[in-house]
Amino acid sequence: MPLTISETFAVELQNVVKRYNEIVAVDGVDLIIKRGEIFGLLGPNGSGKSTTLKMLIGLVQPDSGSVNVLGVNVQNDPVAVKQLVGYVPESPRLYEFLTGIEYLDFIGDIYSMQTEEKKNRINEYLKALQLEGREGDMITGYSDGMKQKIALISAFLHRPKLLIMDEPLSALDPRSARIIKDFLHQLKAQGVTTIMSTHVLEIAQAVCDRIGIMYQGKILALGNMKELRQMAKLPDSGLEDIFLKLTGTGDIRAVVEELLK
Amino acid sequence: MNWKNVFSLMQVERKSGRLIRGQKVTRYRENRFLAYWPYWIALGIGITGGVLAGFIYDSATTVNPELFSLFQEGTLSIFFSLPTLVLVYSLVFTTMKQIRISGVKTSSQVPYWLPVTWQEHTMASIFASLMGFPLASIVFITSVITVFSVFIGQIAIAVLTSLAVVAAAFMASATTEILRILQVRFIGAIYKSSGRAAVWIRFAGSLIFLLLFYVIYFYVTSGGGITVVVALASAQTSAWFVPFVWLGIALYSVATSGLLLQGFIFAGLSILFIAGLFFLATLLNRRFGLYEPPAITVSRGAYVPKTGFLGKLGFSKIESAMLRKDLRAFTRRRELMTIFIIPIIVSLVPLMQYLGQSDPTPTPLFTIYRATIFLLPASFMTMSLGSFMIGEEGQSVWRIYAAPISAKSLVKSKYMFIVFFSLAFLVVTGIFGFIVYQTTLVYTIVACLEAVFLVFALGAISLSNGIIGADFTETPRPRMIRVSWSFVNLGACIAAGAAVLAPLFPYALSAMLSGVLPDFLDSAILDPFISLSLSAVIAVVLTVIFYQIAINNARKLLTKAEV
Numbered sequence: 140m141p142l143t144i145s146e147t148f149a150v151e152l153q154n155v156v157k158r159y160n161e162i163v164a165v166d167g168v169d170l171i172i173k174r175g176e177i178f179g180l181l182g183p184n185g186s187g188k189s190t191t192l193k194m195l196i197g198l199v200q201p202d203s204g205s206v207n208v209l210g211v212n213v214q215n216d217p218v219a220v221k222q223l224v225g226y227v228p229e230s231p232r233l234y235e236f237l238t239g240i241e242y243l244d245f246i247g248d249i250y251s252m253q254t255e256e257k258k259n260r261i262n263e264y265l266k267a268l269q270l271e272g273r274e275g276d277m278i279t280g281y282s283d284g285m286k287q288k289i290a291l292i293s294a295f296l297h298r299p300k301l302l303i304m305d306e307p308l309s310a311l312d313p314r315s316a317r318i319i320k321d322f323l324h325q326l327k328a329q330g331v332t333t334i335m336s337t338h339v340l341e342i343a344q345a346v347c348d349r350i351g352i353m354y355q356g357k358i359l360a361l362g363n364m365k366e367l368r369q370m371a372k373l374p375d376s377g378l379e380d381i382f383l384k385l386t387g388t389g390d391i392r393a394v395v396e397e398l399l400k
Numbered sequence: 401m402n403w404k405n406v407f408s409l410m411q412v413e414r415k416s417g418r419l420i421r422g423q424k425v426t427r428y429r430e431n432r433f434l435a436y437w438p439y440w441i442a443l444g445i446g447i448t449g450g451v452l453a454g455f456i457y458d459s460a461t462t463v464n465p466e467l468f469s470l471f472q473e474g475t476l477s478i479f480f481s482l483p484t485l486v487l488v489y490s491l492v493f494t495t496m497k498q499i500r501i502s503g504v505k506t507s508s509q510v511p512y513w514l515p516v517t518w519q520e521h522t523m524a525s526i527f528a529s530l531m532g533f534p535l536a537s538i539v540f541i542t543s544v545i546t547v548f549s550v551f552i553g554q555i556a557i558a559v560l561t562s563l564a565v566v567a568a569a570f571m572a573s574a575t576t577e578i579l580r581i582l583q584v585r586f587i588g589a590i591y592k593s594s595g596r597a598a599v600w601i602r603f604a605g606s607l608i609f610l611l612l613f614y615v616i617y618f619y620v621t622s623g624g625g626i627t628v629v630v631a632l633a634s635a636q637t638s639a640w641f642v643p644f645v646w647l648g649i650a651l652y653s654v655a656t657s658g659l660l661l662q663g664f665i666f667a668g669l670s671i672l673f674i675a676g677l678f679f680l681a682t683l684l685n686r687r688f689g690l691y692e693p694p695a696i697t698v699s700r701g702a703y704v705p706k707t708g709f710l711g712k713l714g715f716s717k718i719e720s721a722m723l724r725k726d727l728r729a730f731t732r733r734r735e736l737m738t739i740f741i742i743p744i745i746v747s748l749v750p751l752m753q754y755l756g757q758s759d760p761t762p763t764p765l766f767t768i769y770r771a772t773i774f775l776l777p778a779s780f781m782t783m784s785l786g787s788f789m790i791g792e793e794g795q796s797v798w799r800i801y802a803a804p805i806s807a808k809s810l811v812k813s814k815y816m817f818i819v820f821f822s823l824a825f826l827v828v829t830g831i832f833g834f835i836v837y838q839t840t841l842v843y844t845i846v847a848c849l850e851a852v853f854l855v856f857a858l859g860a861i862s863l864s865n866g867i868i869g870a871d872f873t874e875t876p877r878p879r880m881i882r883v884s885w886s887f888v889n890l891g892a893c894i895a896a897g898a899a900v901l902a903p904l905f906p907y908a909l910s911a912m913l914s915g916v917l918p919d920f921l922d923s924a925i926l927d928p929f930i931s932l933s934l935s936a937v938i939a940v941v942l943t944v945i946f947y948q949i950a951i952n953n954a955r956k957l958l959t960k961a962e963v
Contacts, residue, residue, distance in 0.1 A: 198801050198961050217958070222804035232795040234725065236732040238698045241725075248721030249803045262703060275699035277732075 148207075149174045149301050149332035150195060155204035157190055157356075164190040165201070166356035172334060172349075174300075175327055179347035180336040181378075183386055187356040188336040189229055192303050195334065196226050209300055222250065225294030229305040231286065235279035239270060239289050242278060243296060250297035257296070264292040268315050283310040291319060302326070304335040308342060320346050340378040350378070354386045401519050409516065409524035414531055442536040443543050450547025457551050475552055476655060479561045482541060483568040483647040489537060490572030494529040495613065498580050499738070501877045518689065522682040526573045538569050557655050564647045567674060571644065574677035581684040602696075606734050607741075614741050615748075646670040715813070718805055722813035723820075729792060730821070735878050736792060739784045743777035747829050773833035774847035778826035779854045779897060785818045786862020787889045790957070791870040791880030801961040807954035811863065815947065818859040826851050846904075846928045853900050853939035858893050860946035865889040867953040896942055903934035 150172040157165040165187045172178045180188045193199040194206050197217035206213040208220045234242055240261065247257035265271050268288045278286060287310045294302060302323075308316045323333050323346060337343050343350055350367060352360045360370050360381075368374055371381040383391065415430075433440070461468045530538075542562040549558030590601060639645050646666045653663030710720035730736050793800060800810065830848045833839065839847070869885020881889070907928070 196802055197959075198798065200959065200961075218804045218806050221802060226802045228798055228802075232798065234729070234796050234799070236729055237725065240699065240703050241728065244703075245721045245725050246803075248717045249805065251717045258703060274703065275697050277696045277698060280696070 151207040153205045155201045157201050163356050174332050175330045177333045177347050179343035179350040182353035186353040223300045225299035225302045227290050227294045227304040227307050231290035233278050238275050240274040246293040302333040344378040360385050405516050405520045406524045410528050413528035438536045439539050442539040446540040446543030447547050450544040453548045454551030480652045483564040486565045487568040487572050490534045490569040493534045494573045494576040518682050518686045522685050526577050529573045564651050574681050577681040581688050585688045603731050606737050610741050643673040718809050719813040726817045743781045747777045770837045771847045775851050777829045778822045778851045781825045782822040782855045782858045783862050783893050786859050787866040788880040789814045790867050794874045797872050807951050811950045811954050822855045853935050857939040857942040860943045861892050861896050864946045864950035900935050900939050903931035
């Protein structure tokens with residue numbers, strides 16, 4: 140039986156536009172992401188990455204165009220989409236009056252998890268990310284890294300089919316960052332799709348199957364590393380050089396020299 | 401001290417408190433004149449008030465010259481009391497400001513890593529605490545007395561009084577600064593030593609502190625309170641050993657001939673005292689300014705998920721989770737605890753007045769009055785909770801937006817929380833009222849049932865308004881609801897409350913007119929349970945309508961969902 144589009148693709152954006160007053164944050168973006176893919180969204184500050192990610196989970200409504208996630212139109216049935224998605228925002232504000240364990244328990248219930256399953260997974264994740272012993276403390280006393288770990292666990296907890304993560308590895312210690320990277324690869328093998336934005340290009344190069352580079356609300360380039368090198372006509376370069384060339388911000392030396400004057 | 405640094409830090413504080421909702425935030429340029437509008441208005445009102453008072457003085461003394469000395473004495477007496485009055489006001493309002501911002505961690509605290517000295521930081525913090533109402537009232541007071549003094553020929557005294565008023569406000573704010581730092585350090589020590597009990601210690605401690613503070617606040621801001629402060633200020637010479645009244649004594653001494661030396665001594669002592677307060681505040685800031693209270697450890701040992709008690713009551717997992725989360729929020733977040741204070745004060749004030757009466761024999765009018773103990777506290781609780789329930793999510797509201805929560809579940813969980821909490825409070829105030837006022841059983845049942853109807857109806861109305869008017873701003877303090885919508889909610893609740901209670905109007909009328917008019921409403925033909933039934937119908941209709949409106953509003957909120 141032939142696959143339908145929704146069975147093949149995790150995300151489909153068609154001519155999506157989002158404006159904030161006179162600023163066009165996302166300008167006619169078309170994007171298709173396959174199921175089981177790890178997709179990286181890169182771009183300078185204010186290029187529209189976070190807005191694009193927020194539109195995928197219904198946190199921002201597009202002014203025009205359509206957003207389909209796992210075969211469901213986000214505008215038509217946002218609750219169904221949210222049930223299937225795990226989300227980590229750029230600066231996750233958690234409920235700081237709750238303890239780590241109370242927060243995760245809350246998340247488990249919000250996603251209607253079974254009690255035993257919720258308990259086992261919470262304990263596993265806390266152990267893996269070395270939060271054991273601090274789970275009974277109020278979140279207000281956590282470091283930024285610990286808060287990021289709680290935000291990541293709350294995205295993974297209900298085993299979503301799609302992970303949307305904005306700067307997921309920021310503030311994490313190297314061990315935890317490595318665990319998350321390897322975990323994402325394992326999830327990929329299980330058919331889980333990951334879309335992440337990051338400014339750390341090494342992470343994007345190491346983790347992502349395909350990368351989209353956004354600039355001024357548009358997707359400038361899209362493809363795997365080989366395809367991006369061809370587009371940038373930099374056959375032996377790393378992602379940093381490709382990024383700087385494609386986004387037109389390659390005059391680094393001149394800027395530094397100006398600063399040194 | 402680099403005053404430019406101090407001024408810059410104060411600007412950060414001022415701008416952090418600005419309401420930016422609805423303003424154009426891209427390419428924003430502040431209008432330097434409009435940015436200070438409260439102070440310009442205070443100045444305008446002060447000058448106008450001074451001129452008006454001056455004209456009244458001129459007219460009165462022209463008609464009756466004997467009034468001249470009376471005006472002079474009265475004016476001077478008010479002038480001498482002003483420093484103490486402003487001191488008390490400023491203490492109350494700067495403390496209130498600290499309470500409001502106490503729940504915000506990502507605060508507008510000055511950046512410690514910048515090359516700013518502790519003196520500059522402390523000075524800026526002291527001045528910044530005075531911004532808003534305290535500063536506006538100082539502008540008003542100094543302008544009104546200065547303008548009025550031109551008419552009565554007391555310009556020198558008015559200028560001295562203005563200086564003393566400014567110094568008193570600084571004194572108050574420095575004291576608040578000292579208390580703030582000590583409180584943070586002291587609370588930290590308690591948390592560290594009390595472990596799991598810290599949550600309840602904090603809850604009870606905060607509640608007691610807020611209760612005492614608000615009793616003082618209402619006392620001071622009421623007319624009676626001002627009279628007491630004025631009386632206290634006039635007797636301040638006998639309290640010479642209290643440094644806070646030295647400014648008033650200095651002013652009194654300088655203004656009355658022959659006590660110049662005493663005036664200079666007390667003025668000098670006041671300056672030394674202010675310097676001492678500033679020195680102490682700086683010292684404490686240097687020592688504890690970077691201190692953060694240790695994290696409260698709420699639970700230890702293995703994690704055991706809660707079994708579904710709420711599930712047995714018919715709530716889904718999502719709704720139960722929301723209810724548990726909100727219960728923790730209202731018992732752990734200090735800024736939310738103020739919600740409990742007004743209903744408690746509303747319960748206590750009539751009681752204190754009742755107990756203070758020499759002849760507490762119930763009069764017909766008192767029959768209506770004592771119903772307030774049953775009706776008002778729970779209604780206030782409902783109204784406050786309803787209007788804050790969504791806005792209290794603050795910047796963490798993204799969690800609700802991103803979670804698979806339907807509008808119906810959101811409204812149900814929030815509404816049931818309001819109803820549970822308010823009914824629990826009603827049980828307490830109901831028992832309290834029954835015991836203290838010794839009401840009859842029928843009276844108590846009628847009053848309590850009416851309160852239940854009010855809780856259901858006002859809860860739905862307040863929640864629907866609270867969703868539309870939700871304000872998720874958290875800096876410098878959680879706002880929770882926009883001011884305009886809090887007024888809309890107040891109006892709607894008053895109207896709805898009147899509608900629910902309307903069937904009881906014949907009883908109220910009968911009680912009020914008792915003895916004035918013939919007994920045209922024979923109480924024998926009035927059946928309280930008919931009135932109750934009518935009230936119930938009105939309450940049900942209002943509840944159903946506004947519950948639906950709340951769901952529609954929640955749907956829009958979740959669809960808009962922009963953080």
